[in-house]
Every structure is written in C-alpha cells, then in structure tokens.
Amino acid sequence: MKNIDLEKVFDSACGDIPLQEPRDLWPGVRMGIMRLGEQARPAKSLWAAGLSAAAVLLVLSIPGATESIKNGIKKLFSSAYSVQLGGNAAASGTLISADGELKEIRAGDMLLEVRVTDFDEQRVMIALSVFYTGKQPDGSVKKLISKPKILTMKGKSAEITVTNNQGKPVYKFKMTPTEKDPAAYTGALAPITPVP
Amino acid sequence: MDETDTQIVDRVLSGETDAFEQLVSRHQRLLYDLSFRLTGDAAEAEDIAQAAFIKMFSNLSSYKKELAFKNWAYTVTLNIARNRLKRKALLRFLPLGIFSPANGEEDSRVQEPMEAGSSPDARLAAKDMRSSLESAIATLPDDLKTAFVLYHLHKNPVKDISEALGISPNAVNIRVFKARERLAKELGPKYLEQFN
Numbered sequence: 001m002k003n004i005d006l007e008k009v010f011d012s013a014c015g016d017i018p019l020q021e022p023r024d025l026w027p028g029v030r031m032g033i034m035r036l037g038e039q040a041r042p043a044k045s046l047w048a049a050g051l052s053a054a055a056v057l058l059v060l061s062i063p064g065a066t067e068s069i070k071n072g073i074k075k076l077f078s079s080a081y082s083v084q085l086g087g088n089a090a091a092s093g094t095l096i097s098a099d100g101e102l103k104e105i106r107a108g109d110m111l112l113e114v115r116v117t118d119f120d121e122q123r124v125m126i127a128l129s130v131f132y133t134g135k136q137p138d139g140s141v142k143k144l145i146s147k148p149k150i151l152t153m154k155g156k157s158a159e160i161t162v163t164n165n166q167g168k169p170v171y172k173f174k175m176t177p178t179e180k181d182p183a184a185y186t187g188a189l190a191p192i193t194p195v196p
Numbered sequence: 197m198d199e200t201d202t203q204i205v206d207r208v209l210s211g212e213t214d215a216f217e218q219l220v221s222r223h224q225r226l227l228y229d230l231s232f233r234l235t236g237d238a239a240e241a242e243d244i245a246q247a248a249f250i251k252m253f254s255n256l257s258s259y260k261k262e263l264a265f266k267n268w269a270y271t272v273t274l275n276i277a278r279n280r281l282k283r284k285a286l287l288r289f290l291p292l293g294i295f296s297p298a299n300g301e302e303d304s305r306v307q308e309p310m311e312a313g314s315s316p317d318a319r320l321a322a323k324d325m326r327s328s329l330e331s332a333i334a335t336l337p338d339d340l341k342t343a344f345v346l347y348h349l350h351k352n353p354v355k356d357i358s359e360a361l362g363i364s365p366n367a368v369n370i371r372v373f374k375a376r377e378r379l380a381k382e383l384g385p386k387y388l389e390q391f392n
Contacts, residue, residue, distance in 0.1 A: 006391075007376065009380075009391065010344075010376055011348060013325065013329055014348040014349050017330060017349055019226065019349065019350075020225075020228055020229040020232045020238075020241070022228035022241070022242055022245060024221075025220055025228070025242065025246050025249065026220045026221065028246045029216070029220050029246050029249040029250055029253070030217070032246060032253075033213065033216070033250060036250065
C-alpha cells in the first residue's frame with residue numbers, strides 16, 4: 001500500500017481521536033509566575049551581621065514526606081523551617097519540594113540550598129549547600145561555604161558537620177527524616193563554636 | 197478581531213502579566229495532549245504543561261517573534277517532557293491497555309469501515325479501532341510518536357513541526373512515514389480493510 005494512502009487512512013482515523021482535555025492550567029501557572037517574581041526579588045538585608053557574626057543559628061525543620069503520588073514516582077516534601085542569625089528574630093516559612101527538587105532558603109546574607117531525595121524504601125539523601133551572599137573582597141557575591149551530603153536511614157537521626165573554609169567545624173546539621181510522618185523531619189544547624 | 201499571540205506577548209512584556217492567561221487558554225489543550233501522549237500520566241502531563249508555560253513566561257523576552265508562538269510552546273514543552281522522562285527513568289511509553297477496551301472486549305473479527313454509516317455496529321467498530329489506534333500510537337518511539345501526534349492528531353503542517361522540533365521538513369516527513377508504517381503493521385492484522 002502506498003504511503004499516500006496510509007496518510008489518508010490515518011487522517012481519517014485520527015480525526016475521531018479527541019485531544020486530551022486538561023483542567024484550567026492558569027491558576028497553577030499564575031502561582032508559578034508569582035513564585036518566580038518572589039525569587040527574583042532581591043533579598044532584603046534583615047540582618048546586618050554577615051557570616052562572620054559571632055553567633056549564627058540556623059534551624060531547619062522539615063516535617064516529613066507527607067504524600068506519595070503517582071505510584072512512588074514522585075514524593076512531595078512539606079518543610080517548615082526557621083532561620084536565625086545572631087540575636088535577630090527568626091524567619092520561618094514552609095518549603096514545599098518534590099523529591100529531588102532543589103529549594104532555596106534565604107536569610108539575609110545566607111543562602112541555604114536543600115535537596116531531599118528519596119533514595120530507596122529505607123534511605124533518603126539530604127544534600128545541603130550553604131552560601132554566603134554578602135559582597136566578598138574579590139567582588140563576588142556568592143561564596144560556597146560548604147556542600148555536605150549524607151545518605152541516611154529514614155527514621156534515624158542524621159548529622160552533618162559543616163566546616164568553614166579552614167576546615168574547622170562551624171555548624172552541625174541534624175535531621176531525622178521519616179517518611180509519611182509530618183513531624184519526623186526535624187533538623188537543626190547550630191554552631192559548635194562561635195566563629196572568631 | 198482576536199488578538200494575535202504576538203500582540204498578547206507584547207502586552208505581557210509591557211507589564212500586563214495577566215494577559216498571559218490568554219496564551220495559556222489558547223495553547224494548554226495541545227501542550228497537555230502532547231505531554232500526556234508522551235508520558236501516559238495525566239498528573240505528569242499537567243505538571244509538564246504548567247512548567248512549560250511558566251518557563252515561557254520567564255523567557256518571554258527572548259521569544260523570537262518570527263517563530264509562531266505555538267511552535268515555540270511545543271519546543272519548550274518537549275524539552276521539559278524529555279528531561280523529565282530521562283531524569284525519572286520513565287523513558288518508556290504507554291503500556292498497552294490504557295486506551296484499550298475493557299478486559300474481555302477484544303476480538304479479532306474484521307471491522308466494518310468506520311465511515312460505513314451510523315449503525316450501532318459501525319459506531320462500535322469505529323470506537324474499537326480508535327482505541328486500538330491510540331494504544332498503538334502510545335507504543336511508538338517518542339521521536340516518531342511526537343511527529344505523528346503533531347501531524348495527524350494536532351493537524352500541524354510539516355513546516356511548523358519542523359520548526360518546533362528543530363529538524364528539517366524532510367526529517368519530519370520521514371518520521372511521520374515511519375510512524376504510519378509501524379502503526380499499519382501493528383493494526384493491519386486486526387483491521388484488514390483499512391490498513392492492507
């Protein structure tokens with residue numbers, strides 16, 4: 001059979017196939033656009049103290065993998081967090097991230113990138129990047145302080161030690177990830193010793 | 197007279213963010229349908245289409261107006277869909293049966309031509325063939341499937357598909373040709389009259 005005939009056959013046959021109808025995507029798109037706007041907005045200087053401040057306390061609380069969707073292909077993490085630098089008031093919010101999605105938390109000159117990835121049924125990978133975004137002597141505005149990563153058992157407490165650029169332990173990050181338990185993902189990043 | 201896509205883009209770029217809703221409304225059905233046929237998952241397809249619109253919005257200033265907005269939208273959507281499929285190791289296609297008739301309904305009799313009239317038998321036969329065709333389309337390799345869907349289901353001219361996929365018109369024709377051949381081979385034994 002010639003292909004030109006097949007073209008007619010399929011033109012006719014496909015004419016009966018309706019296109020899949022989505023629900024109205026605009027509300028979700030609009031929300032995404034608004035989120036883009038928030039991310040693009042310059043971070044406000046909530047604290048005068050930079051990374052060199054003597055007392056820096058950062059607390060991250062991620063209450064659990066709350067929902068497993070699409071047959072385990074994608075898991076959703078809802079993460080309440082609070083960030084505190086020096087003696088200033090803590091900033092807090094909720095971080096919603098899909099499995100493996102990189103999320104940012106800004107707090108003054110600090111930028112924390114968190115990625116929680118489901119590894120298997122028993123384990124989860126927590127990847128953390130801590131940046132200082134204040135202006136550096138060399139003119140740069142984003143300096144990676146530490147990029148720890150840990151593979152940990154769900155339901156077990158995990159600890160990540162964050163060091164400064166001299167390799168000296170500065171912060172300790174603790175997290176207890178337990179799937180489907182909203183209260184189980186808790187973490188704290190606190191200084192071991194004050195930075196001089 | 198309806199505004200053109202380009203006119204709406206200009207309005208969005210001039211600050212009327214909500215005008216973007218019109219572009220979403222115009223193109224969401226095609227982008228969702230394409231995403232659905234690539235992933236076989238309604239939620240994933242919706243997510244991909246939404247992500248595509250958000251990406252289009254954020255990159256709107258780089259949109260080249262000599263290209264049709266629809267073709268650009270296809271390109272963005274396909275890039276996102278491919279990346280997600282790769283990342284999630286979902287580079288597989290719809291399993292047979294998603295569009296198939298209910299269990300036990302399958303039979304091997306020769307179907308009446310679907311244009312044969314409006315008798316209940318003819319309508320049933322046309323519906324059965326449509327289901328079989330959708331299932332067969334779902335099993336095509338994604339490059340052939342994409343070209344076939346854009347040509348036969350979405351009724352785009354070869355030139356537009358070429359623009360959206362970034363390949364030559366000749367390459368589009370070859371892909372569509374190969375897709376038809378495969379589908380005819382798959383469906384031929386069951387629908388002798390149409391495909392042989």
